[in-house]
Amino acid sequence: MxxxxxxxxxxxxxxxxxxxxxxxxxxxxxxxxxxxxxxxxxxxxxxxxxxxxxxxxxxxxxxxxxxxxxxxxxxxxxxxxxxxxxxxxxxxPGELQFWAHGDEPAARAFADKAGFTRSRVLWQMRRPLADLPDVPLPEGVLVRAFVPGEDDAAWLGVNSRAFAHHPEQGRWTENDLRLRFAEPWFDPAGFLLAVDPADDKLLGFHWTKVHPAGGGEPAIGEIYVLGVDPGGHRRGLGAALSVAGLRHLAGRGLHDALLYVDESNEAAVALYRRLGFDIHSTDVQYTRSA
Structure with a gap:
């Protein structure tokens, strides 16, 4: 046994x-x-x-x-x-969800045999960092770097509202934030905040990440988390923040960027396709009902 x-x-x-x-x-x-x-x-x-x-x-x-x-x-x-x-x-027993990275036949067969069904699809999308589009910030918006210890609470609030219906991201706590602060890849200069210069109110953010070279693969940048406060939305802010972060990654000498997005998030997928991203790989969540 x-x-x-x-x-x-x-x-x-x-x-x-x-x-x-x-x-x-x-x-x-x-x-x-x-x-x-x-x-x-x-x-x-x-x-x-x-x-x-x-x-x-x-x-x-x-x-x-x-x-x-x-x-x-x-x-x-x-x-x-x-x-x-x-x-x-x-x-x-009871309800369970397990992720399978890569949409592989062996994982599908194992899930089916165990009584799990395909319930969610996560795409990894990529694009080169050359020829980035010019998307200006909305009027009255300033971008600055995140300051650990000072911006934590404001960021958690906007993240929670921006991802209120997301099963993982919307539940982040201070501990989740601090775990990532301790990671070797964390760089506050690449954690961009869009604020109202009149009162420094946080309107949105683009947290970038750099994956170091390894396993024969070159270093690559990531749109790690991108969010806009639904209560203070400025038209075009999501696209402008996306490009601002991509330009930051290009300035680090990187040649490509990736991101993860739910297949069902039509608005986000449409934005990323307009910005030149294409599907690179697929992760699948399998669910067993209670």
Whole structure:
């Protein structure tokens, strides 16, 4: 019988073991199996961790849950031996959502066999950073850099309102923000805030991110989070902020940028297509009803 252990917190060795499994899956499948939230959760207590151990004592598979949503990965050399099924069983009955990175036939078959249906699609879109369009800021708007410790509360408020119906982004807390401040990629100069110069009221933001070169791939920029306060919306601010952030990334010497957007978010997809972004890859969320 496959041994699955549940933990509220991982030891450093266990977290390292999960990253080893994820790296092996990435090499075999060509797509990394854990999101940023999944990786950050390895160091905290916000996730419920499930670890499947092989007969030789090696970590064979890993899953986590944040509420009813999570991710699951099995080491390539331990696949087709019941570890994925055991991890799902350990997650318990009731409603569950699991992300599969890459729209792969094996993931679709596993989900179907386990009683999960395709419920959400997340696109990664990309464009070169050359020939960026000229999109001026609306009148009466100034862009400045985020100041950690001073802009936190205002940003969390706008983020919550801008993503009120988003199942993950709209629930961010101060802890989520500070976890990212501690990441080596965090750069406040690339965290752009659109403010009213009369009172410095936050109107919107474009938080950029730089992924370093690795695995034979060059460094690439990201529209990490882009949001506009629905209560203080200025026409064209989303597009102008998008381009302002892309110009910042180009100024860092980067040649391409990516972003993630829900397939169902028609307004955002239309904006990004107008700005020259095309679909690069697809992630799928599978859901099992209660």
């Amino acid at each position: 496959t041994d699955v252990r549940s933990a509220d917190r991982l030891t450093p060795d266990e977290a390292a073991g999960v990253l080893t499994v994820a790296a092996a899956a990435d090499e075999a499948d060509g797509v990394y199996p854990l999101s940023e939230d999944g990786v950050l959760g390895l160091r905290g207590t916000t996730h419920r961790h499930l670890l499947s151990v092989a007969d030789d004592g090696d970590l064979a598979g890993y899953a986590y849950l944040s509420g009813t949503s999570g991710e699951l990965v099995v080491h390539p050399k331990h696949r087709l031996r019941g570890h994925g099924t055991a991890l799902l069983a350990a997650a318990g």
